[in-house]
Amino acid sequence: MDDKAVQRTLNGLKATLKRTPRLVGQESVRFFRRSFDRQGFVDSGLKRWPARLKSEDAGRSILVKSGRLRDSIRVISATSRRVQVGTDVPYAAAHNEGGVQYVKPHTRVSKNGNRYQVKGYSYKLRQRRFIGQSKALDRHLTTTIKRELLKNFK
Secondary structure: OOHHHHHHHHHHHHHHHHHHHHHHHHHHHHHHHHHHHHOEEEOOOEEEOOOOOOOOOOOOOOOOOOOHHHHOOEEEEEOOOOEEEEOOOOOHHHHHHOEEEEEOOEEEEOOOOOEEEEOOEEEEEOOOOOOOOOHHHHHHHHHHHHHHHHHHHO
8 A cells, every 4th residue: 555545544534533423413313213113212122112091093103293202303412422312392301211290280271261270280101212322223333333434445
């Protein structure tokens, strides 16, 4: 190998390392959005989401009514050391982590215009994880980065 070939390879590696965070972010967003198509989260294997308790929306996908939650998944920050993917939808964490949800006492207005007081209450929200650490994503990102780096040596 002559000096020019070595320099081309080094320049290619630098360019690859520079675009790697963006690539990792794009692949991660694509992986997490596919959870909505799979109706479950893939870590070591597919862990399907629990079905709805009420059958009124039986034909509709779980966690998809308007698509706002799925479409809000994006790269929040990307540096050479860390890529952060998340969402700004307020109810995302509740669905992803599950647990008890509390509703404060409040006032409502009925259809005929009368105001009435609603007592505070709580309900259990079932966990339907769609974003987070995943072994399958780690393997996919490792092979993607290796493939991008190896392109410089052809």
